[in-house]
Amino acid sequence: MWLDSFLLSLDFKSITLFLVLFILIADYVKNRSPPNYPPGPRAWPVLGNFLDIDNTFPHLSFSKLAEIYGNVFSFRFGSDKLVFVCGYKMVKEALVNQADIFVDRPFSPMTDRFYSATGGGLFMSNGEKWKKQRRFALSTLRSFGLGKSTMELCIREEIQYLQEEIQNQKGEPFRPSGLFNNAVSNIICQLVMGKRFDYSDNRFQTMLKYLSETLYLEGTVWAQLYESFPWLMKHLPGPHNKIFQYTEKILEFMTEEVENHKKDIDPNHPRDYIDSFIIEMQNHKDSDAGFDESNLTYCAMDLFLAGTETTSTTLQWTLIYLIKHPEVQEKVQEEIDRVIGQNRLPTMADRANLPYTDAVVHEIQRIGDIVPLNGMRLASKDTTLGGHFIPKGTSIMPMLHSVLFDKSEWETPDTFNPGHFLDQDGKFRKRDALLPFSAGKRVCLGEGLAKMELFLFIVGLLQKFSFYVLDGVELRTDGVTGATRVPHPFKVNARVR
Numbered sequence: 001m002w003l004d005s006f007l008l009s010l011d012f013k014s015i016t017l018f019l020v021l022f023i024l025i026a027d028y029v030k031n032r033s034p035p036n037y038p039p040g041p042r043a044w045p046v047l048g049n050f051l052d053i054d055n056t057f058p059h060l061s062f063s064k065l066a067e068i069y070g071n072v073f074s075f076r077f078g079s080d081k082l083v084f085v086c087g088y089k090m091v092k093e094a095l096v097n098q099a100d101i102f103v104d105r106p107f108s109p110m111t112d113r114f115y116s117a118t119g120g121g122l123f124m125s126n127g128e129k130w131k132k133q134r135r136f137a138l139s140t141l142r143s144f145g146l147g148k149s150t151m152e153l154c155i156r157e158e159i160q161y162l163q164e165e166i167q168n169q170k171g172e173p174f175r176p177s178g179l180f181n182n183a184v185s186n187i188i189c190q191l192v193m194g195k196r197f198d199y200s201d202n203r204f205q206t207m208l209k210y211l212s213e214t215l216y217l218e219g220t221v222w223a224q225l226y227e228s229f230p231w232l233m234k235h236l237p238g239p240h241n242k243i244f245q246y247t248e249k250i251l252e253f254m255t256e257e258v259e260n261h262k263k264d265i266d267p268n269h270p271r272d273y274i275d276s277f278i279i280e281m282q283n284h285k286d287s288d289a290g291f292d293e294s295n296l297t298y299c300a301m302d303l304f305l306a307g308t309e310t311t312s313t314t315l316q317w318t319l320i321y322l323i324k325h326p327e328v329q330e331k332v333q334e335e336i337d338r339v340i341g342q343n344r345l346p347t348m349a350d351r352a353n354l355p356y357t358d359a360v361v362h363e364i365q366r367i368g369d370i371v372p373l374n375g376m377r378l379a380s381k382d383t384t385l386g387g388h389f390i391p392k393g394t395s396i397m398p399m400l401h402s403v404l405f406d407k408s409e410w411e412t413p414d415t416f417n418p419g420h421f422l423d424q425d426g427k428f429r430k431r432d433a434l435l436p437f438s439a440g441k442r443v444c445l446g447e448g449l450a451k452m453e454l455f456l457f458i459v460g461l462l463q464k465f466s467f468y469v470l471d472g473v474e475l476r477t478d479g480v481t482g483a484t485r486v487p488h489p490f491k492v493n494a495r496v497r
């Protein structure tokens, strides 16, 4: 009663003052940190630390903050608190030594909007559902060739299509991104849908464009604004809406594939991941393991998304670094010529005999920094990191850029240097701090496949072509950072060797 009459007695100025005070106090109370919580930059009420980052190169801004606040620091997107974990040792501590604590993904309003019907596909699911789906995906993909010689055959066949396309450019400048996306995507499509798509398939090209655009937008400030203020951003125009439009289109594409599979599936002879999933659905009619048709389309989409852009982008960085370092390109070609020659396509067995080439592939994975941030993780119970208290429910970002460029791990972190992966005798040397696929229980599900693809595609391309740019063309290495870090659009020339 007294509150009603108090409010009625206020004028506009006083109401505004009252609201501002209320917001400030609510913000302070909500964001109070417990003792020994990781330090971080002072946050603005409501906005948090949005203004502290350079949106063009967010990973570089976060690295600078690590230099100021240490390898475990806190940051606020709007009112969402996030703890950044940086440097090889600390990322390993979180993801490997405390693997059981940091296994789940935190809630995300954006992914909740498109995964809500299913509980998360492969990337965003948690708990038992995630465990069952991850195990099923790995064992099914293995049964269709993942990590085996049948997969090598499939990649080698695709290399020939790609070589043919590049040869058709007749030495003229061409954009490699579309061709690489298509070639790499065909490998995961063979496993998931049992087929490849021709480089002239317009609809598939459009899907690949949606996919690239989605991954870019997911890493921009627009997506961050949606994550922090979903109630507002849902109603505002802006690029974030395209994420939902494009994802919807990719889902439609996957749903059609599932429908087509249902028409002629033979339960005794599954042809691919989609067939196997449909068959598995019969065994899980009442269970909560995510074996339903809607989750099938999301899991298939996750494999398609995760299995395309990352590997294709690494191939694009390969061309850029090898054109910028022609002496390295020549040395790789000389090794390939000596060990394999120019007529036989490479196999994985060749890798042991190509230490310099292997070192170059690994160095490109390091300096390419394809996923500069990482997937987020959630602390499932109270713990400590670097001596700081991490309460249960804290979201952490184990930042991969900080590992791949860790000054205490790499001799020349900012320079392209295949020597990082060679010993004194020129033999390949493995480096623990190379974690482009992350680590721990949620380490990239496609690590083995991606490594096979990268080695075979890179060798297959350099065996057949020398890549260069015309005089005056400068290739940029700064990249466009979204969820992945991709090169600025570029063209190259390929000379048949």
Ligand code: HEM
Pocket (backbone or CB within 6 Å): 122, 123, 124, 134, 188, 302, 303, 306, 307, 308, 310, 311, 314, 370, 371, 374, 375, 376, 436, 437, 438, 439, 441, 442, 443, 444, 445, 446, 447, 449, 450
């Ligand atoms: C160079 C290529 C690739 C890179 C750099 C890469 C990197 C990553 C990274 C950093 C993560 C997040 C891991 C985490 O949260 O700790 C991830 C997750 C994932 N990747 Fe990859 N990836 C690549 C290729 C692939 C391929 C070819 C596939 C297809 C099978 C794939 C499927 C996945 C899936 C399904 C996840 C989610 C795993 C989970 O949450 O359990 N990736 N990848």
